[in-house]
Amino acid sequence: MANRLEFDPALIPCPDFSxxxxxxxxxxxxxxxxxxxxxNNQEAARHLKEQWEVVNTRQREQYQAQVLADQEEADRRREExxxxQRxxxxxxxxxxxxxxREVEKKRIPAYSFVAGQGAHRKPLRIHPYAEKxxxxxxxxxxxxxxxxxxxEAEERAKEVLDTNHYQIANEGGESSSSALVLVGTHSIRASPNAIPDAKLTWSQVILARGAYLKALSLGAWPNEHVKxxxxFFACMDTSEELNAKGGVRALVLYxxxxxxxxxxxNERQKPYDLSVTNGAVLEDCWKIVRREEFDKSLIGMCFGSQVNDDQYTDYLSRNSTLSPDSS
Incomplete structure (x- = not known):
């Protein structure tokens, strides 16, 4: 391979060989x-000139090829x-x-609305824990x-961050994988005032179910599930159990x-039609009701007067051994 030329041979003048x-x-x-x-000298000078021109022509060709190669390399590097860059x-x-896209995922969508159509009623504020x-x-x-x-939800909404303080909470319940964590008291956690369904009155069940059914939209349940x-609640409204003594209590438990x-x-991926009455479970609920009635009669004999539901509940809270949930 010829050595690289660092100059243009075309710029070199032909010597005067005479x-x-x-x-x-x-x-x-x-x-x-x-x-x-x-x-003679003239022929010798002409021969020297011809030889120089041959060499110079070859160098010019080499230099032009070199310039072209350099240009192609520069073009290739520029394209790369x-x-x-692209x-x-x-x-x-x-x-x-x-x-x-990540920001959009976290952003609440701006849903369409009907211009000029306001809210028909004051929106029901749902407890943040229930909403979650x-x-x-x-x-x-x-x-x-x-x-x-x-x-309680309204009260929590009014609380400001500078009044927040912290408490120790057990994350994960009583399982072996649970851990103690430090959480703010304004965090979305269960209410200490919550009452289990089994201890609600029938009036409370009726009062709560409407808001519950409306809140199903938060989970985007399919229409068949909402129905x-x-x-499920409608069947209890028309149940014959309501006409029997203790039937209201049995339906609350049911x-x-x-x-x-x-x-x-549903979490086990094996849901069923909740609206179909389960006779076996309903019978178990009746057994609990009958036992409660028997317990109330015993308590009434001890106190010498008839015991109502509130008195019975108060008595059970102080004497857990007679709890209807105990075996």
Whole structure:
């Protein structure tokens, strides 16, 4: 491979080989037997010029090829740089778009509305803990849909961050994987005032179910599920159990047992039609009611007067061994 030329041979002028400086070169050609055709200085000078032109022409061709190769290499590098730059710009745009998508995921959608149509009523504020569970399609006690829970939700909404303080909480319940964590008292946690479904009155069940059915929209339940829950409560409204003594209490227990069981079954991916009455569970609820009535009669004999439901509940809270949930 020829050595790289660092200059343009076209810029080199042809020497004057007739000059005295080249006399020795001319004389060597004249006396050289290999150049018999060269007999004088003019012929020798012409021969030297022709040889120089041959070499210079070859160098010019080499230099032009070299310039062309350099240009092609420069073009290739420029194209590579442009491709790399376009890739970087595309990656930057994709990164910006991905960040925008992440922001959009966290942003509450701006849903369409009918212009000029305001709210028909004051929106019911749902307890934040209930809202969290309903959005996750989890079981929520009906107490969270009573006015007491709504009032608590209103109160929590008015609290400001600078009044927040912290407490130790057990994250994960009583399981072996649970851990103690530090949480703010304004965090979305269960209310200490919540009442289990089994301890609600029938009036409270009726009062809470409407708000509960409306709150199902938070979990975006399919229409068939919403209809099933509505029919579940409607079936109890028309149940013959309501006409029997203790029937109201039996239905309260039935609602508490069946609704919780349905959500457990749904988590196991084996849900069933909740609106279909489960006779076996209802009979178990009646057994609890009859035992409660028997306990109240015993307590009444001890106190010498008839015991109502509130007195019975108060007595059980102080004497847990007679709890209807105990075996």
């Amino acid at each position: 000059d005295e400086f080249y006399a020795a070169f001319r004389n060597s050609l004249i006396i050289d037997p290999n150049h018999a055709g060269i007999t 740089a442009e491709v790399l 890739q970087r710009e595309a990656e930057d745009r994709e990164r910006v778009l991905e960040q925008a 569970l309903m959005s996750a399609r989890k079981y929520v006690p009906l107490w969270y849909f009573l006015p007491d829970a709504a009032a 099933m829950f509505a029919e 609602q508490a047992e069946m609704r919780m069981d349905w959500f457990k079954a």
